[in-house]
Amino acid sequence: MPTRIAVNGLGRIGRNQLRLLLARRSELELVAVNDPRGPRALAELLQRDGHSGPSTRGVRFDDKHLFLNGHAIRMFTERDPLRLPWAALGIDIVIESTGAETRSDDARKHLSAGARKVIMTVPTAGDDGTFMRGVNEHTYDPTRHHVISSASCTTNCLAPVAKVFHEAFGIDAGLMTTIHADSTDLLLQDIPHSDPRSAGGKGTKISAGDTGAALAIGRVIPELEGRLDGFALRVPAISGSITHLTVTASRPVTVDEVRAAYETAADGPLKGILRCADDEIAIADTVIDPHSSILDAGLIRVIGSQVKISAWYDDEWGYSHRLTELAEYVAERLPA
Known part of the structure; x- marks a missing residue:
């Protein structure tokens, strides 16, 4: 049924x-x-x-x-x-x-x-678990997990990128920045707001603010608990965002090694979730793209064990696809 x-x-x-x-x-x-x-x-x-x-x-x-x-x-x-x-x-x-x-x-x-x-x-505290397609859905237990979170659009972009890198090379520590499209939380007029940076000027400025994405990584990839942090920059765009992840790898790596790891994941276990883009894409190329992460291979930067990786995402459409897929996953495991 x-x-x-x-x-x-x-x-x-x-x-x-x-x-x-x-x-x-x-x-x-x-x-x-x-x-x-x-x-x-x-x-x-x-x-x-x-x-x-x-x-x-x-x-x-x-x-x-x-x-x-x-x-x-x-x-x-x-x-x-x-x-x-x-x-x-x-x-x-x-x-x-x-x-x-x-x-x-x-x-x-x-x-x-x-x-x-x-x-x-x-993202929420007190739920029964946070789950993401392609990252940790295998830990979902229908007998225990009744109220679950699919985290945020940025976490769904960041997690596959961090997962692939950590499994291939190890992450000792990292910092992320998401350059994110405007959201309804930003205000157009100068009106009191719990975050003064968001109190007015929507559509005319870049607004810095916290993001729970880096901290939430520990909920879906426990080995990275406490190793990542970061913040968000909200920009005047309807949709389309990009996350920059800068990490200290456990060993020196090369651009070719990093690129190969993501190409393998995009063609294999993360197919449909992660896309590795070889061309010089722009924000318009990511709108209405169903992937959680669109890795920009041309923006990979490496100095020894310091690595910068950038992934685009449609913060609405890609996230919505993962949410629907998570619902399908939960549905397949409903107790009779």
């Missing part, structure tokens, strides 16, 4: 999930969505996407449904997950993509409402 899916929160990631769940031929059945903004506003956003373009599917709505290419999706506008009828609808997995539910205790309300599993689209 198909695994019944609900999506809570139809922001950028949530709407991508709708597109992917309906486009992929898998055993995931999109049954319901929840977003307080209601069906009319969401139908308009699904029909006309300023980043990925207009929908090729017919989009309609009524008071209780969204219709995408004839597929009826039950629509709710609840703010409290406990009020959602997941038990009555037989929901197996909730994709928690509001971005607001950052605590695992909040996400567990979906379990209380009747769902069997919850996948959070943000």
